[in-house]
Amino acid sequence: MELFNNLALGFGVAFTFQNLIYAFIGCMLGTLIGVLPGIGPVATIAMLLPATYALPPIAALIMLGGIYYGAQYGGSTTAILVNLPGESSSVVTVIDGYQMARKGRAGPALAAAGLGSFFAGCVGTLILAAFAAPLTEVAFKFGPAEYFSLMILGLIGAVVLASGSLIKAVGMIVLGLLLGLVGTDVNSGVARYSFDIPELTDGIGFITIAMGVFGYGEIIANLSKPEDQREVFTGKVTGLFPTKEDFKNMTPAVLRGTAIGCMLGILPGGGALLAAFAAYTIEKKTKLRPGEVPFGQGNIRGVAAPESANNAGAQTSFIPLLTLGIPPNAVMALMVGAMTIHNIQPGPQVMTSNPELFWGLIASMWIGNLMLVILNLPLIGMWIKLLTVPYRWLFPAIVLFCAIGVYSTNNNTFDIWLVGAFGVIGYGFIKLGMEPAPLLLGFILGPMMEENLRRALLLSRGDWTVFVTRGLSASLLAVAAVLLIVVMLPSIKSKREEAFVEE
Amino acid sequence: MHIKSQKDFASGLVYTIIGAAFAYGATSYTIGSAARMGPGYFPLLLGIILALIGSVVLFQSLAVETPDGDHIGGWAWKPLTYIIVGNLLFGILLGGLPSIKLPAMGLIIAIYGTTVVVSMAGDEFKLKEGLILATVLSVISYLAFIMLLKLQFPVWPTFISG
Numbered sequence: 318m319e320l321f322n323n324l325a326l327g328f329g330v331a332f333t334f335q336n337l338i339y340a341f342i343g344c345m346l347g348t349l350i351g352v353l354p355g356i357g358p359v360a361t362i363a364m365l366l367p368a369t370y371a372l373p374p375i376a377a378l379i380m381l382g383g384i385y386y387g388a389q390y391g392g393s394t395t396a397i398l399v400n401l402p403g404e405s406s407s408v409v410t411v412i413d414g415y416q417m418a419r420k421g422r423a424g425p426a427l428a429a430a431g432l433g434s435f436f437a438g439c440v441g442t443l444i445l446a447a448f449a450a451p452l453t454e455v456a457f458k459f460g461p462a463e464y465f466s467l468m469i470l471g472l473i474g475a476v477v478l479a480s481g482s483l484i485k486a487v488g489m490i491v492l493g494l495l496l497g498l499v500g501t502d503v504n505s506g507v508a509r510y511s512f513d514i515p516e517l518t519d520g521i522g523f524i525t526i527a528m529g530v531f532g533y534g535e536i537i538a539n540l541s542k543p544e545d546q547r548e549v550f551t552g553k554v555t556g557l558f559p560t561k562e563d564f565k566n567m568t569p570a571v572l573r574g575t576a577i578g579c580m581l582g583i584l585p586g587g588g589a590l591l592a593a594f595a596a597y598t599i600e601k602k603t604k605l606r607p608g609e610v611p612f613g614q615g616n617i618r619g620v621a622a623p624e625s626a627n628n629a630g631a632q633t634s635f636i637p638l639l640t641l642g643i644p645p646n647a648v649m650a651l652m653v654g655a656m657t658i659h660n661i662q663p664g665p666q667v668m669t670s671n672p673e674l675f676w677g678l679i680a681s682m683w684i685g686n687l688m689l690v691i692l693n694l695p696l697i698g699m700w701i702k703l704l705t706v707p708y709r710w711l712f713p714a715i716v717l718f719c720a721i722g723v724y725s726t727n728n729n730t731f732d733i734w735l736v737g738a739f740g741v742i743g744y745g746f747i748k749l750g751m752e753p754a755p756l757l758l759g760f761i762l763g764p765m766m767e768e769n770l771r772r773a774l775l776l777s778r779g780d781w782t783v784f785v786t787r788g789l790s791a792s793l794l795a796v797a798a799v800l801l802i803v804v805m806l807p808s809i810k811s812k813r814e815e816a817f818v819e820e
Numbered sequence: 821m822h823i824k825s826q827k828d829f830a831s832g833l834v835y836t837i838i839g840a841a842f843a844y845g846a847t848s849y850t851i852g853s854a855a856r857m858g859p860g861y862f863p864l865l866l867g868i869i870l871a872l873i874g875s876v877v878l879f880q881s882l883a884v885e886t887p888d889g890d891h892i893g894g895w896a897w898k899p900l901t902y903i904i905v906g907n908l909l910f911g912i913l914l915g916g917l918p919s920i921k922l923p924a925m926g927l928i929i930a931i932y933g934t935t936v937v938v939s940m941a942g943d944e945f946k947l948k949e950g951l952i953l954a955t956v957l958s959v960i961s962y963l964a965f966i967m968l969l970k971l972q973f974p975v976w977p978t979f980i981s982g
Contacts, residue, residue, distance in 0.1 A: 371969050484880070485828070488835045488873040495842050495866050502859040507849055509859055510842070537903055540941055541896030709942040710953055716903055716938045717931060717957055720910040725971045733911030737904045744900060748892055749831040767862040779855030 324446055327676030331684055336379050339372065340681050343380035344688045347387020352395055352700045353711055358388040359757070360535065362651045363527035364715070366658075367722040374659040375674050379681040381655055385648060386438070386685045389631060390693060393430045393624055394700055398423055407627065409597040413612060413619030424697075425559040426620050429567050431694050433625035437575040438686030441632025444579050445639075446679050449668065452640040456665035459641070461772035462783050466793040468766050471643050473797040475758050477804045486755050489746075493756035496521060497763020504771070516731040523654040523760060524726055528719040529736040530753045534743020536712045559617065566609065567621035570600055574622035578629025583636050596626035632682065639675065640665055643762070647754040650761040825890035828881035835874025843867025899941040906938035914974065926976040927966070931958045 330336065346368070350361040365384050369377035389407075396407040397414035410430065417426040459467070476486035499510045500520025511517035559567065574596040581592040600622045601612050610616045634645045642664030644650040656663050661671065668675045693700070723732040746753050777783035785791045823829045843864050852858030881890075913933050916924035925933075935954035939945055965971045 367971070368964075368969060371971070482828070482877075484873060484876055485831055488831070488870060488877065491866055491870040491873060492835070492838060495838075495863060495870065498863050498866075502849075504857075505850065505859045507859040509849060509863065510845055533903055533907070537896060537899045537941075540899035540903075709939065709944065710949075712903075712942070713906075713935045713938040713950070713953060714957055716906060717910070717934050717961075720907050720934060721927075721961060721965060721973075724911070724914065725965070725973070728972055730911040730915035733907060733914075737907045740904055740907065741900065744896075745834075748827075748895065749834065750827040750890070751831050751834075770862065771857045774854045774857065777855075779853055781854065 319450070320447055323450070323672070323676050324680065326673060327446075327678075327680030330375060330673045330677030331379065331680035336376055336677070336681065337684065339376045339380040340383045340684050341688060341692075343383020344387040344685055344692060347384035347389075348391040348394075348689070348693055348700060349387070349703070351388035351391025352703050353391075353706075353715075357531065357535075358385060358392065359527060359647050359651060359754070360531040360715075361388040361391075362648060362655075363524050363531060364718055364722055366524060366651070366655055367725045369655065370658065370725065374656075374661055375677050377655065377659055378652075378661075378674065378678050379685075381652065382678060382682050383685045383688070385631070385652075386628075386682075386689055387693075389628065390431065390434065390689050391700065393434075394427060394693075394697070395704065397426045397430065397620070398701060399704055407593070407624075409593050409623040410620055412597075413614075413616050416613065416615035417617065417620065420615050422615065425563050425617060426615075427697055428559050428694060429563065429617050429621040430624040431690050433567065433571040433574065433621040434628035435686050435690045436571055437578055437625035437629035438632055439683060440575050441579055441582070441629040442679060442683045442686070444633055445636055445682070446676075448583075448636055449640055449675070449679070452636065453665045453668050456641050459789070460787070461769040461776065462787050462790045463793065464641075464643075465766060465769040465773055466784055466790040466797075467641065468643060468762050468769070470793045470797040470800075471637070471645055472755070472758065472762065473800055475646060476755055477800050482750070483804060485750070486752055489751055489753070489755040490759040493759025493761075494763040494766060496526070496756070497760040498767065503764075503768070514731075516727075516729060516735075521735065521760075522723070522726055522732060523651070523757070525723050525732050525736045526739055526760060527651060527757060528723055529739020530743030530746065530756070532715060532719045533736065533740025534745075534747055534753070536715060537740065537744040538747045539708070540712065563617050566606065567617050570596075570618035570622040571625045573599060574625030575629045578626035578631075579633050581626075582630030582633030592626040592630035593623035596622040628686075635679075635682070638663055639667065639678075642667075643765075644758065647757045650758050653761050823881060823889075824884060825881040825886045826892050827890040828877050830892060832874045832876075832878030832881055835877060836871050837874070839867045839870030839872070839874055841867070843871060902941035903938055906934045906941075909937055910934040916978070924974050924978045926974045926978070927961065928958050928975060929977065931961060 331340070346365055347361060350364060351358065362381065362384055366381070369380050372380065393407045393410055393414070396410045397418050414426045414430070417423060472490050476483060476490060497520075499517060501508050501511075501518050508518040574592075577596045577599065578592040581595065597619060600616075600618045605611065605616075612619050631648075634649060637643050637645045638649045638652060642653075642662065644653045644663075653663050661667060661674065719736065720733055723736045724730065726732060743753060746756075773783055774781070783790070784794060844867075846860040846864035846867055849860030849863075850858030851860040851864060854861075910930045910933070912922065913925040913930035914927060916922050932951070932954040935957055936947070936950040939950040939953065962975070966973060966975060
């Protein structure tokens, strides 16, 4: 079996002492930052990215993978214990998780989230490994027209799943695409929109945007709200392990959640959020066993299912990135940026030219998941302590680390001025109800889209119909159009708004 | 004319202006044709699209009724100012400002300056607490970034380390 050979190669790479250490450090750091309320995975990864600069590419990616899982897991911990979703995909976890915590069952809730995520992660990794090779074959058949259409589909998918106003989200994408064009045009050598500032001819660093908008912007917004009554369950986490009854209830929920997550995660647009919502909705529709706690009052299935689903989705959302080189969501966009810093151009060629990196990364995903379970469950007491650190100590530290991080990217103070500017812009976005995640996605895709559009039209001698006359490209665009139309249908529209408001 | 959603009105305006600005900027580069795109082609296209999106958002904000008017609300000037100033201060202290002949003060002094200024953004600020926090962060940063990751930072002021 080729799959097993490949996985063996991957584990051979990942199981070196050095790489295990990096996976471990990544998980620890990711959880450490992810647990802090008000910092999502995007800000966490952006903040910790500079820590990987000095590492060799494989080690750096492995560590980043660890940071990603850690950040996600940390987010669920915050959701359950503080009633604050650290990231959008743990929004549904809050509902039942927090109720469980209030009833003194925070331990089982955290364990259900951890074990469910681990199982989902295992399945997701296997699916990723199995699908990667055939999908890469398909990717090699892609011409520039197909790539362009695929990016359109990916961007549309991303906004369809986002909450809030559709047209404003599309606007954010276009704005991101435009910002991505700042700097020297590779074809003509013309420095675009650089205003004769030498630093801008290299383009705007994506870390600068991510930290400014997601880091500073959010902090300013958080500080502008009066400190709400946060109830942190510090002393009450006793009895970590779920009871037999809990296991009986959560097992089918974990299975269902995993299946939903794996399927929706592959979709362009990154289904982790949608997967969590869908999994929770399905659990709610199933019948309660006699004596089971109703949903919304601390049902363990309401934690296990969405957590499994979002982890499975997080895993399978690596598929479009690794096979096609197209990031399906903001976190993956950051991974692309990280790869480029280490001189890896994500895409189908990675698997053939760099198999040990490719399979090593996949293997380390599984290791990362395992580490989270064996490390974080016992260490939960420590993470909970972190939740009690007052915000007035946290935010200066975050600002400082962001500033250090952007400076270390180029060892240039210009980036510090720029991150300040993006902090103001990011706060403006929040005030005006403009979602920043699509912006980051557009920013990463901007240069790629321009290049593929240019090539496609060059090959077709300027004929725009090339996008609809080539079968594969036409079907990708058709899917994008259907997605848009479906979301704009009045009945679905109200449902979608309801789903994002109610839960 | 009555604005029904303040937030959408403002964001529509932002989109339109930025889109138009990018499109206008693109005209100073070679546009070319679809078959031979110049550096201005794609930005011009996107700029126009963004401006159009902006006008749709603008139109909606005037036409679609919202229950509460979607007020933008007050701006949090205090955190905004302190955080951005603290951030800028970090750059100034770390790298110096040659234009006013300010020498580079290095990482440690920059950490103290930034931490104390940024701390003022919060509701309660105590100088002593800020200084303790800055000390802790300096130690952590020195160990993590200089010792462990070996990042290239000026650590001490240039007039001391030379």
